[in-house]
Amino acid sequence: MDHYQHTVKKPVRAVGIGLHSGKEISLTISPAPADSGICFVRSDINPTRLIPAEAKHVVDTRFATTIGTENGTIATIEHLMAALFGAGIDNALIDVHGPEVPAMDGSAAPFLRLLENAGRQKQNSSRKYVKILEPVSVSRDGKSLAIQPDNRFHVSFEIEFDHPLIARQRFSSKVTPRMFSRRIGRARTFGFLKEVEMLKKNGLALGGSLDNAVVIGDTDVVNDGGLRFSDEFVRHKVLDLIGDLYLLGAPVLGRVKAFKSGHFLHHLLVQELLSRPYAWEVVESTGTWRVPAWGGSHERRVMPAAVNA
Numbered sequence: 001m002d003h004y005q006h007t008v009k010k011p012v013r014a015v016g017i018g019l020h021s022g023k024e025i026s027l028t029i030s031p032a033p034a035d036s037g038i039c040f041v042r043s044d045i046n047p048t049r050l051i052p053a054e055a056k057h058v059v060d061t062r063f064a065t066t067i068g069t070e071n072g073t074i075a076t077i078e079h080l081m082a083a084l085f086g087a088g089i090d091n092a093l094i095d096v097h098g099p100e101v102p103a104m105d106g107s108a109a110p111f112l113r114l115l116e117n118a119g120r121q122k123q124n125s126s127r128k129y130v131k132i133l134e135p136v137s138v139s140r141d142g143k144s145l146a147i148q149p150d151n152r153f154h155v156s157f158e159i160e161f162d163h164p165l166i167a168r169q170r171f172s173s174k175v176t177p178r179m180f181s182r183r184i185g186r187a188r189t190f191g192f193l194k195e196v197e198m199l200k201k202n203g204l205a206l207g208g209s210l211d212n213a214v215v216i217g218d219t220d221v222v223n224d225g226g227l228r229f230s231d232e233f234v235r236h237k238v239l240d241l242i243g244d245l246y247l248l249g250a251p252v253l254g255r256v257k258a259f260k261s262g263h264f265l266h267h268l269l270v271q272e273l274l275s276r277p278y279a280w281e282v283v284e285s286t287g288t289w290r291v292p293a294w295g296g297s298h299e300r301r302v303m304p305a306a307v308n309a
């Protein structure tokens, strides 16, 4: 576990296709000061828009997680957020020259490689974590998501699809950077061939292709080369969950149990947590835990206001 915050050592740039717009979009990840968190900039509109990666800025969770302010939004941030978590980056400025983060190969692996190229810079501030103190759960339409206290970040996820290729898959593990890069980061997003055709007819998923998603036909995977893991589907759901939970503004210490959840429910759990200040606490890692006393000053907001200044 890291005791200090980290940012990237130098700016790094990637170019890729936006899944929904089908347009080529460039992305630059740059160093940011300690305690500034992850912050996105929409640089293709004038004046540019600064959007902190905080749950309160989530404006849409239908196909992906979209954040925004009055005049600008950035969609599909979850795989990059998961990669930033997996690479142990607390602070970074993400410049996106378009309406969505490029899809790359549909997983977090290209972003992890990019962050590896950037290098990791230790900062002179202790790392903060959101430590869960009380169980919190949400559920909708037979889907559920719950979190309970634990000294580590642990995820168990179960999915169930009425399709022979997926059916029921379960994944359960402690989440660490090493585990993330080995077992989760490469898992790609997926869609059903019939749905992909429908989305394209409606002007959505225009950039979607076999290069950036696993496409599932009636009986088999359409992509040459098949799957990267036999349970790639549930692993990708874990990736999404990790990225969405990072919108709390700091890594979580808690045990998460998900059943068929997606971006909407992930965001609902984060909102539910933030509305219950007694259910969690911000702790700093300075070698030993410093847990503020009960009844003391609860830090309700994890992200400092300074990034908006």
Ligand SMILES: [Zn+2]
Pocket: 078, 079, 189, 236, 240
């Ligand atoms: Zn995803």
